[in-house]
Amino acid sequence: MDAIFLQILNGLDKGGAYALIALGLTLVFGTLGVVNFAHGAIFMMGAFCAVTLEKLLTLSVKVKDESVTFFDAYKETPYLELWFGDTGTAIIDWSVPLSIILAIPVMLLIGIVMERSLIRHFYKRPHAEQILVTFGLAIVLQELVKAAFGANPIPQGAPDIVSGSAAVGAIFGLGEAVVYPWWRLIYLAFSLITIGLVFSFLHFTTYGMVVRAGMADRETVELLGINIERRFTIVFGIAAVVAGLAGVMYTPVLPPDYHLGMDFLVLSFVVVVVGGMGSLPGAVAAGFLLGILQSFSSMTEVKDIFPGIDQIIIYLVAVVILLTRPRGLLGRRGVMES
Amino acid sequence: MSNTKIVSPKKDMIFMAILSVVVLTMPIWLQPFGAAYPDLMQKFMIFGIFAIGYNILFGLTGYLSFGHAAFLGVGSYTAVWSFKLLSMNVIPAMIFGTVLSGLFALAIGFVSLRRSGIYFSILTLAFAQMSYNLAYSVLTPITNGETGLQLEQADPRVLDRMSGIVDDGSLPTPNLFGIEGIGYSGFYICAALMLISFFIYLRIFRSPFGLKLRAIKSNQNRMGYTGFSTRPYLMTAFVISGMYAGLAGSLLAVTDPLAGAERMQWTASGEVVLITILGGVGTLIGPLLGAGIIKYFENIFSAFNDTVLLNAFSFLPDWLAHPVASVVGLFVGEGWHLTLGLVFMLIVIFLPGGIMEGITRLTRLVTKRDKAEPKSEAHETKEKEQTSAGEV
Numbered sequence: 001m002d003a004i005f006l007q008i009l010n011g012l013d014k015g016g017a018y019a020l021i022a023l024g025l026t027l028v029f030g031t032l033g034v035v036n037f038a039h040g041a042i043f044m045m046g047a048f049c050a051v052t053l054e055k056l057l058t059l060s061v062k063v064k065d066e067s068v069t070f071f072d073a074y075k076e077t078p079y080l081e082l083w084f085g086d087t088g089t090a091i092i093d094w095s096v097p098l099s100i101i102l103a104i105p106v107m108l109l110i111g112i113v114m115e116r117s118l119i120r121h122f123y124k125r126p127h128a129e130q131i132l133v134t135f136g137l138a139i140v141l142q143e144l145v146k147a148a149f150g151a152n153p154i155p156q157g158a159p160d161i162v163s164g165s166a167a168v169g170a171i172f173g174l175g176e177a178v179v180y181p182w183w184r185l186i187y188l189a190f191s192l193i194t195i196g197l198v199f200s201f202l203h204f205t206t207y208g209m210v211v212r213a214g215m216a217d218r219e220t221v222e223l224l225g226i227n228i229e230r231r232f233t234i235v236f237g238i239a240a241v242v243a244g245l246a247g248v249m250y251t252p253v254l255p256p257d258y259h260l261g262m263d264f265l266v267l268s269f270v271v272v273v274v275g276g277m278g279s280l281p282g283a284v285a286a287g288f289l290l291g292i293l294q295s296f297s298s299m300t301e302v303k304d305i306f307p308g309i310d311q312i313i314i315y316l317v318a319v320v321i322l323l324t325r326p327r328g329l330l331g332r333r334g335v336m337e338s
Numbered sequence: 339m340s341n342t343k344i345v346s347p348k349k350d351m352i353f354m355a356i357l358s359v360v361v362l363t364m365p366i367w368l369q370p371f372g373a374a375y376p377d378l379m380q381k382f383m384i385f386g387i388f389a390i391g392y393n394i395l396f397g398l399t400g401y402l403s404f405g406h407a408a409f410l411g412v413g414s415y416t417a418v419w420s421f422k423l424l425s426m427n428v429i430p431a432m433i434f435g436t437v438l439s440g441l442f443a444l445a446i447g448f449v450s451l452r453r454s455g456i457y458f459s460i461l462t463l464a465f466a467q468m469s470y471n472l473a474y475s476v477l478t479p480i481t482n483g484e485t486g487l488q489l490e491q492a493d494p495r496v497l498d499r500m501s502g503i504v505d506d507g508s509l510p511t512p513n514l515f516g517i518e519g520i521g522y523s524g525f526y527i528c529a530a531l532m533l534i535s536f537f538i539y540l541r542i543f544r545s546p547f548g549l550k551l552r553a554i555k556s557n558q559n560r561m562g563y564t565g566f567s568t569r570p571y572l573m574t575a576f577v578i579s580g581m582y583a584g585l586a587g588s589l590l591a592v593t594d595p596l597a598g599a600e601r602m603q604w605t606a607s608g609e610v611v612l613i614t615i616l617g618g619v620g621t622l623i624g625p626l627l628g629a630g631i632i633k634y635f636e637n638i639f640s641a642f643n644d645t646v647l648l649n650a651f652s653f654l655p656d657w658l659a660h661p662v663a664s665v666v667g668l669f670v671g672e673g674w675h676l677t678l679g680l681v682f683m684l685i686v687i688f689l690p691g692g693i694m695e696g697i698t699r700l701t702r703l704v705t706k707r708d709k710a711e712p713k714s715e716a717h718e719t720k721e722k723e724q725t726s727a728g729e730v
Contacts, residue, residue: 133683147676266467
């Protein structure tokens with residue numbers, strides 16, 4: 001029972017990442033009709049926003065170490081600590097959550113620039129060409145990040161206060177031994193909130209309503225005198241922000257490296273297809289579902305029966321779903337059915 | 339893009355003969371380019387085979403598969419196993435590699451071809467990733483996991499032992515009845531196979547079967563209305579291209595008998611897509627050109643490093659040489675993939691037909707300019723264009 005509970009939690013936080021990326025993918029597909037293979041790279045760049053901020057905050061200077069008295073010793077001290085003392089240390093400690101503030105405008109800008117400069121020209125071209133050009137873009141972004149930050153993963157720490165584990169067992173009455181890292185719980189909560197925000201933006205604001213109308217019937221909305229293209233550009237930016245934030249928050253869980261995006265891209269595409277191309281709730285549901293399935297299949301009890309199942313379960317589910325329910329779990333009729 | 343003009347068999351034979359001469363004399367005319375060493379030329383041939391096979395599927399039917407590296411990997415593993423168990427002769431290795439990849443393609447195609455468009459891409463991608471993950475984990479006894487499958491002194495090599503080939507204490511190399519699979523002889527083995535594969539590919543292009551594949555690309559529904567079931571044709575095309583990939587994979591094992599799972603990764607599938615697009619999708623020799631160009635530049639660009647670059651820019655004043663070298667350094671050596679990605683994007687954006695489209699456009703430009711000049715000359719160039727269009 002304890003093990004199962006833990007696996008569900010495990011699956012939920014991994015599923016949170018899948019869901020956030022898949023949400024952006026679906027949003028872009030539903031509005032612009034573009035299959036964006038560079039979305040994983042956006043996730044990766046979000047993660048590197050966190051890395052950049054941490055690097056900036058910890059810009060250091062060599063300071064004489066007073067505690068060593070019998071020879072001259074120097075240690076690296078970040079400027080922030082020199083200037084603000086303990087406040088500075090706290091800021092550095094909180095660098096990952098703080099990167100959210102940096103990541104939102106940066107990712108919005110990246111998304112809008114990307115859409116205006118490249119994706120815009122591919123609305124009318126076949127999906128195959130969209131896939132290819134965004135695939136090329138993904139390679140370029142990935143290599144740029146590699147050139148700037150090196151090939152090795154760069155670990156990021158969560159703030160001290162939440163770096164321990166939460167006694168979730170006690171809360172749910174499962175015994176003291178059941179503990180779970182705080183940060184992962186925060187990640188789960190964060191992804192739920194973000195998903196909630198995106199949905200309420202689309203459903204409870206006039207702007208979102210127009211966007212949804214545009215998704216359903218672009219031409220009519222344009223005939224009503226609304227510049228739907230600009231709104232869709234904004235939506236692309238929002239999708240980039242969502243993926244970017246997912247990346248920022250994921251850094252303490254998994255040290256980011258340059259091919260993080262590619263690793264997640266394939267999975268999140270599978271998630272989108274399982275959920276149903278163009279269906280936002282489908283993407284979210286499939287993200288969490290596949291996350292949970294994946295963590296269950298990596299339990300030793302399951303692996304003993306089906307060796308290697310944890311490696312392929314997601315793809316296997318995708319194959320089964322595509323063959324039995326071609327539209328995916330919650331896919332709409334008439335999307336990508338030619 | 340698709341060329342449905344009827345080309346006489348005689349012209350095809352001439353084309354084949356020219357191609358053979360060009361390919362077989364590569365060690366001579368590649369000298370000035372610094373590419374005339376066998377390792378690299380073997381790569382040209384092998385990736386040429388891979389790409390023309392891929393073109394049968396993607397170029398003719400328009401089905402974008404993102405999982406062809408799986409077949410390449412299966413071919414490699416099978417070939418190495420054949421070296422280990424049966425014989426160091428390349429013939430059984432190639433036969434088994436090709437056949438097994440064909441069977442593998444049959445299984446994957448059976449499932450994937452139920453869907454089309456992006457769903458087909460995702461399905462093939464899913465299968466390739468599954469094979470890749472399995473090769474790294476559960477199938478380790480067969481694939482030897484991260485180390486890669488290698489030859490060993492103690493391998494059984496049943497046929498070799500039976501035919502009385504004695505162990506001389508060193509690791510044997512793949513050979514064709516004593517002709518070595520590496521060096522110039524290895525290049526000629528690969529070249530011969532490439533030419534044979536190309537001939538088959540040419541026949542497929544010109545056959546009614548090839549025409550039907552093109553019909554699938556242009557309008558699958560109409561094809562169905564005229565009474566053709568498209569599935570068997572697609573299936574055949576998929577299996578054939580899988581077999582080409584398997585052959586390429588086993589040849590990779592011939593040049594270097596070490597098979598690793600990274601050959602099956604989806605970025606490797608991306609590479610063959612790239613080669614095909616760069617050369618020209620659906621054109622006859624485009625994929626070959628693409629394979630040659632990409633492998634050539636990969637080789638040249640990866641060899642650069644900072645010192646070489648600094649030397650190359652030493653003619654600049656010192657304060658300029660360093661920044662220029664470091665900027666250029668982004669694109670070469672380790673950063674070769676960056677160049678590749680950029681070139682790929684530019685090709686897809688501006689020249690979706692690849693190099694072959696570029697050539698056609700250039701010829702058209704030239705002929706247009708010639709039209710202003712005396713008639714006879716214009717006539718000549720037009721004729722030239724027609725023949726070249728017939729070839730591509």
